[in-house]
Amino acid sequence: MTATPDDCLARNEWICGEYLSTRRQILGDAVVQHLQLTAVSVLIALAVAVPLAVAARRWRWTAGPVLGVTTVLYTIPSLAMFSLLLPLYGLSASLVIAGLALYSLTLLVRNILAGLRAVPEETRQAARGMGYGPIRLLLAVELPLALPAAMAGLRIAVVSAVSLVTIGAIVGYGGLGNLIYSGMNTYFKAQVLTASALCVIIAVAADLLLLLVQRYVTPWTRAVSA
Amino acid sequence: MNTLGAAWDWLTDPGNWSGASGIGQRLLEHLYLTGVCLALSCLTALPVALILGHLGRGGALAVNISNIGRAVPTFAVLVLLLLSPIGGYGAWPTVIALVLFAVPPLLTNAYVGMRGVDRDVVRAARGMGMTGRQLLSGVEIPLALPLILTGVRIAAVQLVATATIAALAGGGGLGRIITAGFNLASTPQVVAGAVLVALFALIVEALFVLGQRLGPPWARGSG
Numbered sequence: 001m002t003a004t005p006d007d008c009l010a011r012n013e014w015i016c017g018e019y020l021s022t023r024r025q026i027l028g029d030a031v032v033q034h035l036q037l038t039a040v041s042v043l044i045a046l047a048v049a050v051p052l053a054v055a056a057r058r059w060r061w062t063a064g065p066v067l068g069v070t071t072v073l074y075t076i077p078s079l080a081m082f083s084l085l086l087p088l089y090g091l092s093a094s095l096v097i098a099g100l101a102l103y104s105l106t107l108l109v110r111n112i113l114a115g116l117r118a119v120p121e122e123t124r125q126a127a128r129g130m131g132y133g134p135i136r137l138l139l140a141v142e143l144p145l146a147l148p149a150a151m152a153g154l155r156i157a158v159v160s161a162v163s164l165v166t167i168g169a170i171v172g173y174g175g176l177g178n179l180i181y182s183g184m185n186t187y188f189k190a191q192v193l194t195a196s197a198l199c200v201i202i203a204v205a206a207d208l209l210l211l212l213v214q215r216y217v218t219p220w221t222r223a224v225s226a
Numbered sequence: 227m228n229t230l231g232a233a234w235d236w237l238t239d240p241g242n243w244s245g246a247s248g249i250g251q252r253l254l255e256h257l258y259l260t261g262v263c264l265a266l267s268c269l270t271a272l273p274v275a276l277i278l279g280h281l282g283r284g285g286a287l288a289v290n291i292s293n294i295g296r297a298v299p300t301f302a303v304l305v306l307l308l309l310s311p312i313g314g315y316g317a318w319p320t321v322i323a324l325v326l327f328a329v330p331p332l333l334t335n336a337y338v339g340m341r342g343v344d345r346d347v348v349r350a351a352r353g354m355g356m357t358g359r360q361l362l363s364g365v366e367i368p369l370a371l372p373l374i375l376t377g378v379r380i381a382a383v384q385l386v387a388t389a390t391i392a393a394l395a396g397g398g399g400l401g402r403i404i405t406a407g408f409n410l411a412s413t414p415q416v417v418a419g420a421v422l423v424a425l426f427a428l429i430v431e432a433l434f435v436l437g438q439r440l441g442p443p444w445a446r447g448s449g
Binding site: 072075076077078079080081083084086087156159160162163164166167169170171177180181183184187189192193195196199200203204207 | 229230293296297298299300301302303305306308309383386387390391393394395401404405407408413416417419420421423424427428431
């Protein structure tokens with residue numbers, strides 16, 4: 001038997017460098033899973049949200065039902081959402097991705113629709129006058145002008161998704177949430193604090209990254225505010 | 227679907243409604259947690275937001291606090307509080323976490339509502355000789371009320387969701403039915419619990435929306 005080492009792990013301290021160095025592999029895997037779950041779910045939501053928002057803009061009567069259904073989905077608490085999807089997906093990563101995608105969908109549809117609605121009628125008429133057909137009008141005029149609002153929605157969706165991934169721990173696919181969950185059961189303070197801090201860091205980093213992307217793809221918004 | 231039938235059977239079994247961990251008890255816990263924490267968060271957040279909005283100070287904080295609240299995982303805060311010295315005091319970690327997540331929407335909406343009051347109206351009120359306090363209670367708060375109430379509604383729905391997650395960290399409420407279902411590997415119970423939680427959240431939201439719509443005109447606003 002070796003003597004119990006007297007390091008911060010043995011003393012169960014909140015902040016522990018020893019934990020970072022000895023559990024690097026586990027932390028790395030959890031971060032990768034966290035990022036994958038977030039990215040896949042938001043991308044799926046984006047792929048569904050754009051056509052939905054465009055449809056709701058084109059055919060007025062669809063706007064009410066689309067907004068209504070997404071609002072109802074958004075009101076359902078995350079733990080219940082994941083649980084409702086259990087019979088469909090079982091204990092799998094797909095369950096977490098589906099649940100997160102439904103939340104992101106709400107935020108994205110609302111923001112993209114708001115962006116499309118904010119395109120001035122004069123702009124639309126000018127494009128038509130220059131001979132733009134409906135498809136070209138959408139792709140070259142309306143969607144680019146809706147980008148700032150869409151990007152704002154995307155940023156909120158990504159930050160929310162990063163935070164909600166942790167609830168996936170209930171089915172074993174929660175990225176850093178898994179570490180928080182197991183750390184809670186074993187009373188492992190360093191693990192809980194480190195995983196929580198990493199969650200916030202990922203959320204802030206993703207937000208800043210998207211902000212940079214937004215500035216790059218919408219250079220005209222800078223000229224206006226300057 | 228078979229699971230849905232089994233979930234329905236679970237929900238309609240009177241044995242699951244009674245007792246210390248029955249649906250009735252969990253529903254009461256959930257209502258109690260949500261109600262008490264909503265009152266606590268309104269008492270802490272609204273005075274601060276109203277005064278900041280009246281003075282026009284601290285806007286960056288009041289607006290950004292919602293973004294910060296979104297980035298911090300609820301579950302992480304619950305577990306951190308549970309492992310901290312507060313964790314030994316029964317329901318306190320849950321109550322504190324719930325209030326922490328209900329405060330941002332209250333603060334942001336109330337502040338934005340106060341700042342959104344037409345400046346000309348404020349100037350006119352001042353010109354009529356209203357004091358700061360009269361201006362606050364007689365002009366600004368009534369005009370900002372629709373947004374303040376929207377903040378209360380968002381906070382209430384947020385509280386229902388957070389109280390559900392509290393079950394993951396050993397708290398009470400309807401979420402316990404879901405976590406117990408996972409521990410028993412009983413999909414029907416998990417689904418039944420989820421249906422209850424979802425209904426609860428939707429009813430809370432609907433009550434607030436109806437209350438605002440059917441309420442007196444000053445509570446409705448134009449939006």
